[in-house]
Amino acid sequence: MSNKAEIPSKKEKILFTPGPLTTSYTVKQVMLRDLGSRDYEFINIVADIRQRLLEIGGVAGDGYEAIIMQGSGTYCLESVVSSTIPPGGNLLVIINGAYGRRIAQIAKVHNIEVVPLSYPENQVPDLAEIHLTLSTNKNITSVAVVHCETTTGMINPIKEIGEIVKQFEVDYFVDAMSSFGAIPINLAECGIDYLVTSANKCIEGVPGFGIILAKRDSLEKTEGYAQTFSLDLLAQLRRLENDGQFRFTPPTHTLIAFHQALLELQAEGGVEGRATRYRSNYETLIAGMRTLGFQEYLKPEDQGYIITSFPYPDHGNFDFEEFYQRLNEKDFVIYPGKVSQADCFRIGSIGRIYPSDMKALLLAIQETLESMEIDLSENTLQQKPGNQESLLKI
Ligand SMILES: Cc1ncc(COP(=O)(O)O)c(C=O)c1O
Structure with a gap:
């Protein structure tokens, strides 16, 4: 085994976390x-x-x-x-x-x-x-x-x-x-x-x-x-x-x-402008996650557009660490849960990210589920008909 410390990747990762967040190039540059x-x-x-x-x-x-x-x-x-x-x-x-x-x-x-x-x-x-x-x-x-x-x-x-x-x-x-x-x-x-x-x-x-x-x-x-x-x-x-x-x-x-x-x-139009982008990030995320068979932990009326908790899916092959790691290898960083009464993971909609980043994350999640042989389509079928769109349509 090599004693050398692993050299960190210089690739840009996209953070879907509660912070620190993805920041703009110009913020880093100054x-x-x-x-x-x-x-x-x-x-x-x-x-x-x-x-x-x-x-x-x-x-x-x-x-x-x-x-x-x-x-x-x-x-x-x-x-x-x-x-x-x-x-x-x-x-x-x-x-x-x-x-x-x-x-x-x-x-x-x-x-x-x-x-x-x-x-x-x-x-x-x-x-x-x-x-x-x-x-x-x-x-x-x-x-x-x-x-x-x-x-x-x-x-x-x-x-x-x-x-x-x-x-x-x-x-x-x-x-x-x-x-x-x-x-x-x-x-x-x-x-x-x-x-x-x-x-x-x-x-x-x-x-x-x-x-x-x-x-x-x-x-x-x-x-x-x-x-x-x-x-x-x-x-x-x-x-x-x-x-x-x-x-x-x-x-x-x-x-x-x-x-x-x-x-x-x-x-960007101040708080209102930022809220509009974050809300579209969130809506893109929710629609895609439901299509993939995930559900949110909170009732929609209590849920904000900042960060969303998703309970672990009820599937024998789901292991959060592996799911997280595989997404991380694709440069998508999600976040572990913090809810004390349920096993959840979290995805943030905030930071310098756009609905297109959300769509890329959703495709990465879909591929990751496939690679882990996790099929949640049964959950999708149990949801309302409006939630059964294809990911590509989101
Ligand atoms: C609501 C809330 N309070 C406190 C904190 C702690 O902030 P920090 O980790 O910067 O100390 C966080 C961090 O995410 C938070 O979301």
Whole structure:
């Protein structure tokens, strides 16, 4: 056996994942230069990024601030949880997937009392129960929910939840990691105090930092709450406001790429334009997968166009690792499942991919099933007649 490490393939793979995602060539290309973190050009880029993010959230000039935090999206979740909850405050976390559970885990690490409202992963949270919990527990100072629960692809009703939360004058915190930039969200209309997303999701940048959109009044009241030094949200805002710089080394190349990604989002028609492309990706995917004999884990009315979970087909030859590997060898990268109560895999519709990429993936899945001697045509026949089209027609 050779001791040599395998040389990684330089071929372009297409990512059908929840992120990092396939990015445009031009987003990657702009990283081929070095800018110092104190360079006026870099500082201007950061200021423009912050302004554009507020515009995407519908709150430019409306009492909100965009704060960039080094690290991945989870660092930003931790920054909000550990910086904005007053001593002795309780956090109500609405949980119907792994990312809701993660917010609760973060709070526990910081010794913040968590009031969990947990639902099965295929169930939308119960609004009446949220109302009742807030009416009966006066220690709750913040409510957290995930917008697109990337575990399944479910879209939680953040506006309806926000209307309830605001009746109780507590903070409202939304993890919009995998939806911001692709699903229109107006923070003020939803009553959101803190929203978190990351560079490498629907704005189609590369990984390296996350973003917190914060209501200024709410954040200013948190002086002295921060439980960590590096993730102190108010301190991060103050430094960005004082001299446009970061407290610690920023991911300069990632920020330059993100700025380009924002220009490309605008050129595509903003959030609406991006939503149109992602929705066609999703519709192409669903039609093709049903034709191949797969079914979605969620009910169509709960399913968003960001990412879809498919239960493993009931066939003796199906082995996810092998299925994944064979698709990977064809340069199509899908994603393992995260649903705790069912064996699923996931396919994302986001990133710089188009319906033509979806069609190519579907043909690769068809070939892969054939090579694994898996025939799911019985499932297809059980579905509605409209779903029995040929893949070529999609
Ligand atoms: C809804 C949601 N929250 C949190 C995260 C964690 O983000 P990161 O892996 O960037 O820390 C993800 C990642 O996919 C996500 O989809």
